[in-house]
Amino acid sequence: MKMNSAHLLFVTFLLLMYCSVSFTWSSSISSILPVKGPILQPELFESLANGAQKAMRACQTVFKWDKWNCPESSFSRRIKEKATKEQAVVHAMLSAGLVHSVTKNCSKGILKGCGCNPQLRGLSQTNPKYITSSRLIRPKEHSNKKIKVEWSWGGCSDDVEYGQSLAKKVLDGLEIGNYSKSYANLHNNLVGRTIIRNTMIKKCKCHGVSGSCSLQTCWMHIAPFHKIAKVIRQRYKKAVKINVENRASDSMSSSSITKISDISKHQLAFIETSPDYCLADSSMGWPGTKGRPCSRSRTETSTRLEKRSCKNLCRHCGHKVRRYKREIKMNCNCSFKWCCEVKCDICTETVVEFFCD
Amino acid sequence: MPGTILENLSGRKLSILVGILLICQIACFLIGGFVAPSPAGSQSILTTVCYDDQPDLFNKNDDNRWFTPKCKSINLQDKHSGLNATNFVFMGKMPLYNMDFSRWHQNLVGVLQVEMEHKKEITTTNVIDLTLDVKLGYRNKEDPDDKWTYHSSSVEKRIVECSSPNKDGYSYSCSTVQLFELGSLHHDYYLLNFRIPVDDKGTNANLGFISDIYLIIIHMNVGFTKVWLSLKTVLFPVLIAIMVWFWNRVHLLQRTPVLLEYLLMIVGGTLAILDAPIEFLTLYFDIPFMLLLGDIRQGVFYAALLSFWIIFAGEHMLIQDGVHKNSLKAYWMHLSGILVGCLSLLIFDLCERGVHLHNPFYSIWVTPIGTNLALSFIILAGISAGIYFIFLCYMIWMAYRNISIKRSVLPTMSTARRLHYEGIIYRFNFLMLVTVVCAAVTIVSFILSQIAEGQNKWDENVELEVSSALFTGVYGMWNIYTFAMLILYAPSHKQWPTDSLCGDNGEEVEFSRLPTDPSPNEISSLTTFAGKASID
Numbered sequence: 003m004k005m006n007s008a009h010l011l012f013v014t015f016l017l018l019m020y021c022s023v024s025f026t027w028s029s030s031i032s033s034i035l036p037v038k039g040p041i042l043q044p045e046l047f048e049s050l051a052n053g054a055q056k057a058m059r060a061c062q063t064v065f066k067w068d069k070w071n072c073p074e075s076s077f078s079r080r081i082k083e084k085a086t087k088e089q090a091v092v093h094a095m096l097s098a099g100l101v102h103s104v105t106k107n108c109s110k111g112i113l114k115g116c117g118c119n120p121q122l123r124g125l126s127q128t129n130p131k132y133i134t135s136s137r138l139i140r141p142k143e144h145s146n147k148k149i150k151v152e153w154s155w156g157g158c159s160d161d162v163e164y165g166q167s168l169a170k171k172v173l174d175g176l177e178i179g180n181y182s183k184s185y186a187n188l189h190n191n192l193v194g195r196t197i198i199r200n201t202m203i204k205k206c207k208c209h210g211v212s213g214s215c216s217l218q219t220c221w222m223h224i225a226p227f228h229k230i231a232k233v234i235r236q237r238y239k240k241a242v243k244i245n246v247e248n249r250a251s252d253s254m255s256s257s258s259i260t261k262i263s264d265i266s267k268h269q270l271a272f273i274e275t276s277p278d279y280c281l282a283d284s285s286m287g288w289p290g291t292k293g294r295p296c297s298r299s300r301t302e303t304s305t306r307l308e309k310r311s312c313k314n315l316c317r318h319c320g321h322k323v324r325r326y327k328r329e330i331k332m333n334c335n336c337s338f339k340w341c342c343e344v345k346c347d348i349c350t351e352t353v354v355e356f357f358c359d
Numbered sequence: 360m361p362g363t364i365l366e367n368l369s370g371r372k373l374s375i376l377v378g379i380l381l382i383c384q385i386a387c388f389l390i391g392g393f394v395a396p397s398p399a400g401s402q403s404i405l406t407t408v409c410y411d412d413q414p415d416l417f418n419k420n421d422d423n424r425w426f427t428p429k430c431k432s433i434n435l436q437d438k439h440s441g442l443n444a445t446n447f448v449f450m451g452k453m454p455l456y457n458m459d460f461s462r463w464h465q466n467l468v469g470v471l472q473v474e475m476e477h478k479k480e481i482t483t484t485n486v487i488d489l490t491l492d493v494k495l496g497y498r499n500k501e502d503p504d505d506k507w508t509y510h511s512s513s514v515e516k517r518i519v520e521c522s523s524p525n526k527d528g529y530s531y532s533c534s535t536v537q538l539f540e541l542g543s544l545h546h547d548y549y550l551l552n553f554r555i556p557v558d559d560k561g562t563n564a565n566l567g568f569i570s571d572i573y574l575i576i577i578h579m580n581v582g583f584t585k586v587w588l589s590l591k592t593v594l595f596p597v598l599i600a601i602m603v604w605f606w607n608r609v610h611l612l613q614r615t616p617v618l619l620e621y622l623l624m625i626v627g628g629t630l631a632i633l634d635a636p637i638e639f640l641t642l643y644f645d646i647p648f649m650l651l652l653g654d655i656r657q658g659v660f661y662a663a664l665l666s667f668w669i670i671f672a673g674e675h676m677l678i679q680d681g682v683h684k685n686s687l688k689a690y691w692m693h694l695s696g697i698l699v700g701c702l703s704l705l706i707f708d709l710c711e712r713g714v715h716l717h718n719p720f721y722s723i724w725v726t727p728i729g730t731n732l733a734l735s736f737i738i739l740a741g742i743s744a745g746i747y748f749i750f751l752c753y754m755i756w757m758a759y760r761n762i763s764i765k766r767s768v769l770p771t772m773s774t775a776r777r778l779h780y781e782g783i784i785y786r787f788n789f790l791m792l793v794t795v796v797c798a799a800v801t802i803v804s805f806i807l808s809q810i811a812e813g814q815n816k817w818d819e820n821v822e823l824e825v826s827s828a829l830f831t832g833v834y835g836m837w838n839i840y841t842f843a844m845l846i847l848y849a850p851s852h853k854q855w856p857t858d859s860l861c862g863d864n865g866e867e868v869e870f871s872r873l874p875t876d877p878s879p880n881e882i883s884s885l886t887t888f889a890g891k892a893s894i895d
Contacts, residue, residue, distance in 0.1 A: 063528070109405035109573070111428060111455045153458045155582035157400020205535055207577060209399070209468050211654050212708045217830075218809065219577045221401040223472065226530040303525050336480035340557050340566040341447055342439040346480060 049107040050100055050172065057099025060231035061091065067297065067311040069279040069319070075287035085186040085273040087241045093187050094234050094270060097169050097194030102227050104165035105198065109224075116164035162202075162224075166195045182273055186244065189271045193237065196267050201225040201233055234270075241270035280319030291315045296323065296356045316358035324359040327352060365789060365847040366782035376846070380839050387590070387835025392828030395586035403472075404574045406449040406551075408433045414445035417492065417554065418512070425496055425507040426450040426552050435570060444557040451551045451574040459500060459547040462642045465579040466650050467541040469551065471517070472573040475531040475566075477524050483567040487519045487533075490562050493553040493720055495539065497546035507550050513720040521567075531567065535575070539719040542650035542712070543641055544578065583827060584638070590831055591636040594838050598634055601845045602627045608849045618686060619674055622667045623845055629663040630841050632656050651712045655705065662701045664837070665747065667844075668794060669693045672754040675762075675787050693750050700743030707736040758787065790844070797840050804829040 054077070061072035070088045077096070083089060108116035173191045177184040202222040210216030242265055265271050277283060282290035296312035297304065307314070316323045330353055333346035368376070409430035411417060416424055426448045433439070433447065453467070454460060460467075473489065494512035502508075521533040541549075551574060557563045606624065609616045616624075633656045641649055670690055687694075707723075710733065714721040723729040762784050769777050808826045 106405055106571075109403050109455070110407060111404065111452060112407075116456065150458070153454075153581075154461060154463075155580070156396030157402075157578065157580045203532075205472070205575070207468065207470055207535065207537070207575070209540075209577060211657050212704060213711060215809065216805065217398055219399040219401050221403055221575055223403065223573070226474070228529050333480050336482075338478075338481040338566075338568070339444075340555060340563055340569065341435070341444050342442050344480060 045112050049103045053099040053103030057095040061095045064231045064235045067307045085183045086276045087272045090190045090270040090272045091238050093190035094194035097191040100169040101165035101198045186271050237270050244271045291319045294358050321358040324357045326355045363848045364851045367851040388832035391831030392823045395827040396580045396582040398583045400580045401577045404451045406451045406572045409448045409450050411448045448554045453549040463581040463584045464544045468577040469538040470535050470575040471538045472535045474571040476568045476570045478568050484565045487565045489517045491553045496550045498548045500547045515720045516725045542647040545645040588636050595634040605845045605849045626663045626667050629660040633660045675758045696743045696747040700740045703736040703739040
């Protein structure tokens with residue numbers, strides 16, 4: 003069954019709308035969908051939505067103590083969206099989240115169409131680096147036969163590619179319009195897609211003669227998403243500004259601007275400089291840092307950024323740090339019994355909280 | 360009758376033979392590298408958590424109570440009040456997607472990867488004793504969709520080592536544990552159901568918050584099995600033919616075969632057992648002991664080969680004694696090392712793969728006694744290997760020393776006699792050289808295959824399959840080595856030319872014995888070296 007791009011766009015729009023408007027993804031939404039084609043199986047749709055949600059949560063966790071804390075609003079698509087560093091993160095996170103989620107569901111065996119697909123490798127070679135339309139529809143019948151052949155000869159385990167092709171189809175399909183902005187977005191989608199593969203963890207098992215290592219088989223294990231989010235945060239710091247408009251003769255080309263061809267698929271790209279996140283911007287739905295909590299926690303698990311968060315979020319933005327002292331009831335001395343039994347005492351503890359005021 | 364073929368072969372003929380064998384060797388590497396896929400493949404299956412409303416019935420081996428992909432699934436991230444651990448059954452259907460196993464897949468190893476999430480209120484230890492209540496079922500294509508047949512079940516313990524991330528919501532990184540090993544993959548689909556029982560006696564007490572459990576299955580690849588068996592099918596008759604030819608040669612002589620000839624036959628025979636493509640039987644019959652049998656076949660061949668080396672060195676060392684031992688009894692001390700080593704490995708293998716015939720989930724490594732036992736067998740085997748190696752080195756060194764002593768006497772001999780002894784030394788050196796090269800290639804290829812597997816294979820478009828190439832290459836190499844030994848160390852049929860030894864062409868010189876030679880034993884004629892030297 004062939005799917006037209008308009009339909010895909012519609013679905014993607016729905017998907018992103020639901021991610022940004024309501025966080026809880028209910029399975030009822032997938033049942034509203036009129037079409038259950040090979041691409042739009044409800045399971046697939048649900049795993050895409052889960053991926054988007056996962057991406058958002060992880061993004062908010064890793065950016066918790068930054069000025070820009072990955073708000074929900076940045077995940078909703080607007081025409082006015084600027085191609086800033088932060089938006090680069092959003093694109094990469096979303097794209098990585100989709101791949102992660104689809105790949106996991108492939109391993110669960112509930113998605114049709116994943117498995118080893120050697121022909122996709124060929125596709126990505128013949129096609130240009132970025133595909134702006136959703137032309138990349140998988141030749142379903144053909145691939146199924148090919149999978150069977152592959153399985154009955156060499157075995158197949160590589161299911162990241164399906165997630166990648168799907169994320170590419172869904173997210174890259176949205177990038178129409180402004181060339182330079184699309185270019186940055188497409189690039190950041192690519193960064194997000196490839197990050198899953200780059201962060202995979204190799205595990206091996208010896209199963210040769212008498213269980214010795216004369217025969218060893220290794221497989222790639224998908225990393226937990228918080229690790230991927232962490233990597234994206236690191237890449238956020240090293241993001242490069244690109245100049246997409248071809249103004250070679252112009253004086254615009256300075257050393258700080260990297261040319262398109264130079265950026266690798268491990269670097270996030272942006273075009274516009276970020277606004278001052280201290281200040282609220284109602285048009286973007288950004289509330290500013292006023293009222294944000296910060297931390298002066300000095301435990302060994304708190305990061306450097308967390309320790310400096312009051313300085314960074316409040317004082318640098320001209321806010322004062324307000325200190326609240328309150329008593330809260332907390333779970334303590336817990337004993338856990340798998341799966342579902344957590345027995346805790348209730349302790350009252352005085353906590354000190356800080357806010358930007 | 361003069362000595363072995365090796366001494367009597369002209370340089371040209373020898374180089375032709377070596378050339379042919381080298382071509383066969385290269386062919387073995389190329390077949391593995393370009394025709395075969397990688398030896399084994401794997402699939403990561405994320406187990407589905409199913410809800411079991413009647414947990415008491417789980418252990419009743421009722422064929423109808425299976426949790427299949429159609430079960431009522433549960434999300435572990437949700438809160439489940441009122442449920443306990445026995446209500447949760449982890450399900451994995453093998454293989455994934457719409458595929459099915461073929462009997463060419465040979466065997467199946469299942470590995471578990473537990474993913475745990477760190478939660479503030481849950482403390483766990485870094486070493487977790489995981490107790491699983493497992494059962495395995497199978498189904499064939501022609502069976503109705505829901506008909507799963509019981510295969511085996513067990514309550515098993517595994518030790519999982521984890522390192523804590525110390526951050527709420529983050530995952531532990533845990534070690535993988537082997538869950539089962541099936542020696543034969545006779546059916547089309549397999550279904551694994553397991554649960555993690557928790558009780559007050561401390562079973563699974565240290566378990567943290569499990570987010571996912573992956574089941575990784577490893578099977579041989581169909582293509583590799585096909586190539587492998589074709590290779591065996593080709594090598595087997597060739598070997599049998601060579602052995603028959605060799606034995607005929609030996610029997611043409613008017614004497615009983617000597618020890619080394621017997622040993623060559625033993626090496627050939629054990630290789631024939633290894634080469635016999637009996638794996639074809641697995642395509643029709645369910646033979647769970649095939650994996651164990653494969654281990655034993657390989658072990659027996661290598662034991663024979665190791666014995667051959669030490670006796671070969673020994674037979675060429677006993678120069679000074681003048682006493683001709685020529686019997687296996689003389690080498691009992693040298694061979695006992697091999698025997699002890701092989702026996703301990705065999706017992707270890709029987710303890711692991713042997714028990715797998717009865718219970719595929721069994722592992723010797725989970726109990727302290729089992730671990731100590733397994734380790735002691737492996738250490739014993741290691742010590743025997745060490746002793747063997749020291750013995751072998753000592754004997755080779757002695758042989759070389761004796762040869763070099765006698766070599767200094769060589770110029771005083773008559774030309775014919777000198778050429779003859781040079782030939783014997785040459786025979787010894789030839790085997791040494793070839794053996795060292797083969798052993799080195801084996802070790803290097805083992806290291807290479809470790810490296811090849813160790814690399815990330817992503818984004819790599821190289822068509823060469825390194826580990827398969829090394830696998831078939833090394834296998835082919837020991838076959839060709841044995842072929843060469845059988846051919847070159849077979850008795851020669853050439854008649855002695857009466858002392859007209861030295862042709863003008865140095866290359867065409869064929870070594871021959873003196874007619875006065877009193878010894879009828881060709882292969883150990885070096886042992887009569889000392890006596891000869893004194894005559895000279």
